[in-house]
Amino acid sequence: MQLFPTVLILSNKFDFSTDLITIQLSREGVSYLRLNRDQLELYDIDLDPLIPVLRVTYENTQYEINEQKLHSIYYRAPTFLRDIYQQTASAEEQLYRTQWAAFVRSLDIFEKVKWVNNPVATYRAENKPLQLLYAQRAGFHVPHTHITNRITEKPVSPVAIKSLDTAIVHDNDQEAFVYTRIVDPAEITDTRYSSPFIAQHALVPKLDLRVTIIENQLVAVSLQGEEEINEDWRLYKDSIHYEIIKLPKEIETACILFTQSLYLNFAAIDLILHNNQYFFIEVNPTGEWSWLQKNTGFRFDQLISKSLSS
Amino acid sequence: MEHILLRQAFRYKQVTELTLSGFDYEPAVGAWIENGGETYLVEHDSFPVCGTKKFDVETGEDAKGQ
Numbered sequence: 001m002q003l004f005p006t007v008l009i010l011s012n013k014f015d016f017s018t019d020l021i022t023i024q025l026s027r028e029g030v031s032y033l034r035l036n037r038d039q040l041e042l043y044d045i046d047l048d049p050l051i052p053v054l055r056v057t058y059e060n061t062q063y064e065i066n067e068q069k070l071h072s073i074y075y076r077a078p079t080f081l082r083d084i085y086q087q088t089a090s091a092e093e094q095l096y097r098t099q100w101a102a103f104v105r106s107l108d109i110f111e112k113v114k115w116v117n118n119p120v121a122t123y124r125a126e127n128k129p130l131q132l133l134y135a136q137r138a139g140f141h142v143p144h145t146h147i148t149n150r151i152t153e154k155p156v157s158p159v160a161i162k163s164l165d166t167a168i169v170h171d172n173d174q175e176a177f178v179y180t181r182i183v184d185p186a187e188i189t190d191t192r193y194s195s196p197f198i199a200q201h202a203l204v205p206k207l208d209l210r211v212t213i214i215e216n217q218l219v220a221v222s223l224q225g226e227e228e229i230n231e232d233w234r235l236y237k238d239s240i241h242y243e244i245i246k247l248p249k250e251i252e253t254a255c256i257l258f259t260q261s262l263y264l265n266f267a268a269i270d271l272i273l274h275n276n277q278y279f280f281i282e283v284n285p286t287g288e289w290s291w292l293q294k295n296t297g298f299r300f301d302q303l304i305s306k307s308l309s310s
Numbered sequence: 311m312e313h314i315l316l317r318q319a320f321r322y323k324q325v326t327e328l329t330l331s332g333f334d335y336e337p338a339v340g341a342w343i344e345n346g347g348e349t350y351l352v353e354h355d356s357f358p359v360c361g362t363k364k365f366d367v368e369t370g371e372d373a374k375g376q
Contacts, residue, residue, distance in 0.1 A: 013335050019352045022340035034340030042337065058337055163315055176319035183314075193313050235320070290352075 002062045004069040007032040007308045008054075010104060011076040013039055017290040018076050020301040021308070030309045033063045037077055040100050052109045065110075072114040072308040076286070077104055079123045114265060116214075116308060121263040122285040128164060128198065131262075131283050138258035139250065140271075140280035144201040150192045151199055155185045158202035179232040203274035204230040211247070211269040212289050213259045214303050220247045221292055242295040251278045258283070265307065 007025060011018040013036045025032045033056060035043070044057040054065040089097065108120065115121070125131065129147055136142045147164060160180055167178035182202045208223040223233050224241045233240060247255070251271070258280070259267040268287020272279045289300040333342045333351045342351035351357055 009340065016342070016352050016357075019341040019350065023350055023352070026339065032340065034337075036337075039337070061338065161314055161318065167315060167319070169316070169319070170324070171316070171319075171321065173324075174321045175324045176316065176321045178315045178319045181318040183318075191311055191314075193311075195313065195315075197313075197315050 001060060002064060003031055003033075004064050004066070005031045005033040006069055006071045007074065008065055008070060008072070008107075008110075009034040009074040009076065010037065010107070011074075012036050015076050017288065018074075020290055020293070021074065021305055024301045024305040025309065028305060028309065030305070031069075032308075033065065037100060037104060040103070041096070045103070047103070047106060047109075049106070049109050054107070054110075067110060067112045070110060070113050071310070072116060073107065073110060074116050074304070074308055075119055075122070077119070079119045079126065079286070114308070116265045116304070117285050118263065125262040125264055125267075125283060125285040126165070128282060132280070134261050135254075135258055135280035135283075138261060138280075139254040140258070141277050142280050143203055146199045147196055148199060149194070149196045150190070151188050152190055155188055155199075158182050158184055158204060159188065160198075160200040160202040162198045162200065164196055164198055179235055181232070182230050202230075203272050203279055205274070206230065207273040208233045209245070209247075209271040209273060209278075210287075210292065211255050211267075211271060212287070212292065212300060213255055213264075213267045213269065214300075214307050215265050216256060217303055217307075218247070218252055218255055219292075219298055219300070219303070220245050220252075221296055221298075237291075240295075242292065244296050244298055248278070254280075266304070 007030055009018060009022065009032060011034060018034065022032060022034050035056070042058065046055045047053075051066065056063040056065070105119070108118070117125075129145075132142050132145055143160070151159075159182070161183050162180040163178045169176050182204060205228055208229065209220055210223060211218060211220045222243045222245045224243070225233065225236045226239050226241075229236055255267075255269055258269070262283070262285070264283075264285050266285065266287075268284045268289065270281040270283070272281055289304075292298065293300045330342060330351065332345055333354075334345055335341075336343050343349070344351065344354065
């Protein structure tokens with residue numbers, strides 16, 4: 001049997017949000033192929049870059065992916081562009097990681113299709129200082145920010161301390177994840193640290209908002225704790241009340257403009273409402289949405305599937 | 311002095327492997343399905359994952375690294 005998918009999905013086997021998308025596409029009768037990065041060895045794969053065409057065979061089915069049939073690529077995969085020389089992995093495993101990672105990057109040759117999102121755009125958009133600059137250009141209020149390894153001047157008000165990039169470290173047989181923390185000025189000492197971090201004027205009290213954007217569609221959700229949350233709301237996620245809200249028109253416009261300025265078709269923007277003003281905090285181009293679907297009932301999977309198939 | 315970021319890090323036991331008994335991943339469908347049944351894992355009553363984020367383990371929303 002030969003199939004000509006209109007949607008190509010790059011994910012991994014345990015990404016359950018992708019399950020929601022494939023199920024929705026299946027119910028809509030959309031032809032798709034999900035390739036999992038952790039299972040690529042199960043397929044026979046052949047890519048001709050000059051046409052371009054990708055042929056994938058699994059058991060008795062051959063999938064031919066070409067730009068005449070393909071509408072979109074849903075990219076649920078890491079964006080770090082190189083993965084070389086992992087001393088703790090076997091030679092075979094090192095080759096698997098480096099060569100398949102390069103293969104996934106190779107799919108960028110499908111230039112004419114819609115990417116949600118293109119990894120090159122995602123990679124650029126994950127630059128937090130760039131996010132703040134572009135957000136300001138789009139019309140957002142942005143908290144006063146420094147990226148530094150040393151705070152020399154004692155702040156007069158609390159400071160939000162956060163990592164410059166996602167920070168998950170292995171530490172004494174545990175994993176450690178760095179959330180945003182509000183630090184009192186009294187705790188700030190003039191110390192030169194070994195690596196930089198973000199020090200931002202803390203906006204407290206605040207209301208956290210998550211704005212999910214899929215092309216020109218926008219869904220804003222407020223995240224409210226049982227008690228006032230001044231720190232990272234993810235620390236309180238089990239007791240949060242989620243509510244879909246309507247943003248002011250100018251904020252909606254800023255969200256869309258900002259997303260387009262980074263060439264993203266999907267974005268998860270974190271905003272804060274503070275003193276009746278909306279502040280941009282950050283965007284995650286690969287942000288999660290299924291937890292919001294579960295907690296609000298809004299069908300993000302339908303919105304994404306529609307974007308992928310149209 | 312300990313880094314200001316590490317001082318405030320949330321520490322948890324590393325999840326090394328995820329097992330899903332009673333369900334298999336079906337490559338042709340691209341989803342996990344109950345063994346011998348037609349129920350998708352993500353639509354199963356006992357499936358909590360999509361209500362949290364990544365099994366309550368933070369990964370910065372996606373697995374950005376390899």
